[in-house]
Amino acid sequence: MYTRVSTEEQARSGYSLKEQLRACREKAGTNDVIEYVDEGLSGEFLDRPSLTKLRKDVLADVIDVVICLDPDRLSRKLMNQLILSEEIEKKAQLIFVNGEYKRTPEGMLFYQMRGAIAEFEKAKITERMSRGRREKARQGKVLRDFQVYGYSYDKEQEQFKINEYEAKVVKLIFELFTNTNDLVKGINGIAKYLSNQGIPTKRNAKQWHRQVVRQILMNRIYIGEFYQNRWNTEGMLGNKYKQEDERVKMKQRPKEEWIQVPCPAFIDKEQFEHAQILLKQSRRRWSGINKNEYLLSGLVRCSTCGNTMTGRRQKNWGTYVFEYSDVKNTAGAKHKGCGFRIKCEELDQVIWNTIKEWLNHPEKLDELSESEDDSYSYEKAELDRINYELSRVKNGRQRLINFLMEEDVIDEQEIREKLKELKEKELSLNNNKIKIQELLDGVEGNGIKEVLIQKASAHYLSLGSRDLEFGVKRDLIRSVVKEIKVSSDKKVEIYTF
Missing domain, CATH: 3.40.50.1390 (Resolvase, N-terminal catalytic domain)
Structure with a gap:
């Protein structure tokens, strides 16, 4: 039976x-x-x-x-x-x-x-x-306990309520990530700090992982925005019975299908949006540890070719010179760069003098050189290129499909492989397009420039008139500057958050 x-x-x-x-x-x-x-x-x-x-x-x-x-x-x-x-x-x-x-x-x-x-x-x-x-x-009910750090679940009311202890930890995470400090550097540093302090995770684990910290920093629930019906999990129930390559992946539904449920907020929106910008730039800012440290590491870009400019030590007539260069020697680099370089000492001095002026006189915000049209021009150009490539891929696929439907096809298998290749390329382009579009959407209308300048200024002035250490200077610059563009004629443009 x-x-x-x-x-x-x-x-x-x-x-x-x-x-x-x-x-x-x-x-x-x-x-x-x-x-x-x-x-x-x-x-x-x-x-x-x-x-x-x-x-x-x-x-x-x-x-x-x-x-x-x-x-x-x-x-x-x-x-x-x-x-x-x-x-x-x-x-x-x-x-x-x-x-x-x-x-x-x-x-x-x-x-x-x-x-x-x-x-x-x-x-x-x-x-x-x-x-x-x-x-x-839609009635504003939270369907189940989603185990969100910083909140407890009220089963009777079917609502989130703030967990005071965990909320303090979340606030600490945002403070450590968005403000200059001597405790930690980056997401990995925050995870290590929390683990060393013996702070338990939501599941009472002793070890914090950088991905958990990253998810907390990205979660909009802390500014009062919690979404249900966001993810499509149809078919995932059977994943445990399937091979790795056959498993159904969770897909995000179109944004118009998401259902927002109100929840108590305890993180300022300005601070949250600042964290999102830093997250998008964190890989570039903290991509690795060089033998030599550079004041503007991860911030400089060449205006001519669009490449990031990294610090390096070059030997010139028997003397070592430190410089920022857009040349990429990595195998497989998409853009090798136009060869522009500038001495670190020269650019560092220009930038630090400008930042000091801002921090000493934060009321002079109107003098900042950023303009709305030029901001993120490289990303906007890359978005145009992706859209052009997408149209080429779609046209190419359509031509191959039409050719495949004709009689007397010489090599049908070759055409099918080419179709598969174009489909994978289209998927990759669309993923890159989404990331760049999210970046551009995220920086529009944030209105956090004044807040960041004021906070950085207060921190700078509290340090007094003594000479600042290298690390303090670097952190102050990074707290207000999102990018520095330098042209071949050494024209410098500073873009703030």
């Missing part, structure tokens, strides 16, 4: 295992039976422990007759029902309590109709449950 029940069916239809076993035993007319029971498992997938054991025993001629309450107990999918039925009937007799079917055209038609109805019913149940959850979210 094979029986199965999932939690939703037990609650909805009273399909208890005891009831199924009783009905199957009555049908068998004997107690000389073996019970194969799968409890709390979906009929959508074939990989179930007891069903797998049943199939092995049938194949080994251990049993003669298989009794099941209904075809949908074997599977909720018609295709799987037919596969299982054919497999069992090669070795044994298959009997259903609720209706018999014969191996005739009419009998098979009836069986398939029942299977199609069962599959349709499963789809409708899923759709009704999803619709119910969406409606609940």
Whole structure:
């Protein structure tokens, strides 16, 4: 006897295992039976422990007759029902309590109709449950405990409430990441600091990972924006039964389908938006540790070719010179650079003098050289290039499809491989386009320039008139500057957040 029940069916239809076993035993007319029971498992997938054991025993001629309450107990999918039925009937007799079917055209038609109805019913149940959850979210309810650090879940009210202890840790993370300090450097430094301080994670683990810190810094719930119905997880339930390359990936739904649920905020929006900008630049700013430190590391870009300018030590007539250069010697570099370079001492002095003037006189914000049209010009040019490449890829795919549909194709396999290659290129371009567009969208209308200058100025003035250490200077510059562009005629443009 094979029986199965999932939690939703037990609650909805009273399909208890005891009831199924009783009905199957009555049908068998004997107690000389073996019970194969799968409890709390979906009929959508074939990989179930007891069903797998049943199939092995049938194949080994251990049993003669298989009794099941209904075809949908074997599977909720018609295709799987037919596969299982054919497999069992090669070795044994298959009997259903609720209706018999014969191996005739009419009998098979009836069986398939029942299977199609069962599959349709499963789809409708899923759709009704999803619709119910969406409606609940629209009413401002939090569907379950999402285990968000900084919040506790009120099950009765179905709402988030601030966890005071965890909220203090979240505030500390944002402070360490967005403000100059002597404690940590970057996300990895924050994770190590929290671990060393013995602060537990949401799951009471002792070790903090940089990815957890990054997720906290990116989570908009801390400024009062929590979204449900954001991710499409359809089909992911069966991932544990599939090979790595066959698993269904979670996909983000279009933004218009997201449902925002209000929640208490405890991080300032200006500070949060500042963190998002720093996150987008963190790989460039903290990409590695050089043997020599450079004041403007990760901030300088060549205006001519668009390459970032990195610090390096060059030997010139027996003397070592430190300089910023746009030349890329890395194998596979997309742009080798135009060869422009400038001495570190020269550029560092220009930038630090300008920053000091701003910090001493923060009220002179109107004198900042940034203009809306020039800001992120490299990213805007790259976005135009990606859009052009996307149109070329789409046209190329269409031409290949038209050619494939013609008769007397010489090498059909080669065309299909080329189509696959173009599809992968289109996917890669779209991913890059999304990242750049998010960057450009994120910097529009943030209104955080004045706040950052004022905070940096207060910190600078508190240090007094003494000479500042290299690290302090670097942190002050990074706290207000997002990029420095230098042209071949040594014209310098400073862009603030």
